[in-house]
Amino acid sequence: MLLTILLAAGCGPQSQGKIVEGKVNVVTTFYPIYEFAKAIGGENANVINLLPAGVEPHDWTPRSQDIVNTSKAQLFFYNGAGLEGWVPQFLKGLNRDTKVKSYEVSRGIKLIEADEDEEHHDEGEGHKHQHHVDPHTWVSPKSAMIMVENMKNSFIEADPAHQEGYTSRYLELRKKLEDLDQEFSSKLDEMPRKEIVVSHEAFGYLARDYGLTQHAIMGLSPDAEPRARDLLQLSTLVKEEGIHFIFFEELVSDRLAKTLASETGAEVLVLNPVEGLTEEQLKRGDDYFSLMRNNLTNLILALQE
Structure with a gap:
């Protein structure tokens, strides 16, 4: 019992978000996706981030409030490529009547297959990484450009009335990523x-x-x-x-x-x-x-x- 209290205390403030009526509610799994979703969504979106600061996305587990929020949201953005091993179970656990659309935002990035040899020392861990793909896509500005384009398309699909706003904010974000890419x-x-x-x-x-x-x-x-x-x-x-x-x-x-x-x-x-x-x-x-x-x-x- 004491342990659970300590663990709960150690997690600090988790997703502080509340669902906002009349906006596109977006739930994101961790920081970079949250930042990009806010930039593209602008005033048309309400973005809720699941992972608190300082927590490894590899080994986090969702709480009931996270399930409630995501069930009521319109969009759920996760990185994919094996980063968030908890996502399939989480999506199965959402309320039956949920209308949320989930998107793997790394889709379209040419994934890096990890060297099998490097991995055989963690066989006992239930293989966190299916197929041993490198999930850290966002760390390259070139990959981030593909991710933000996927997100922009999902926003427009969910809320076509505000297509213009999503497109112009996306182009602004894309320009910043292009500049960063140029510098690198x-x-x-x-x-x-x-x-x-x-x-x-x-x-x-x-x-x-x-x-x-x-x-x-x-x-x-x-x-x-x-x-x-x-x-x-x-x-x-x-x-x-x-x-x-x-x-x-x-x-x-x-x-x-x-x-x-x-x-x-x-x-x-x-x-x-x-x-x-x-x-x-x-x-x-x-x-x-x-x-x-x-x-x-x-x-x-x-x-x-």
Whole structure:
């Protein structure tokens, strides 16, 4: 009993949203989709985000209020590609009379198949990732462009009367993503180095789209423990390539990244997979674009000679 109370307390404020009559109510599974849905929906939409800040989308579970809200909503946006393993059950559990339309917003992105070999150490975990696809699509501005186009189309389908508003707000958002994409392309093209070492394999799409190679300490699931052999290989790589920086992400412990860094004389830097905002980032007014630009700054630092 005590445990449940503690767990409930530890989760902090979850989806604070309320259904608003007369607007398109959209439920999103986690932060980037929430930000994009708000940008496209504008005054015509009411967007409710399920995942609280600081929680890994891989291992979250919905509550009854989330089921109630989603049942009453018009749209449900989830990333897909295996990110939210709880979605199929969740959708089955919605009220019978629900009219909500659910959309996998990563549809149309050429998915990255993960290396099977990397994954065999978590066989006991009920295979969180069907087919071992990399689900971290949004981390590349190029993929994000496909996602926001899918969302725009879904909004117009749900509410054709406001097509003009959705289209113009989408075009504004798309322009921002194109600018970001341009910055990533031109800056990273100039960099002499192309190899990055990261704590969690979340940067596959970014690496693919901008000509980098990612070496991850851990696999796709951020809580998998790496094997000693993997750490040894990485350590050798870091030394041989003369890699100066090892990346870790804020929501996940940096213990391994720091261990590897201290063994190889490299330093640690943050690379943020933009899965959610911390309280601090919220207060600062950070968003997808500012966090991605911070990422670019750190990548440039790491990829210099």
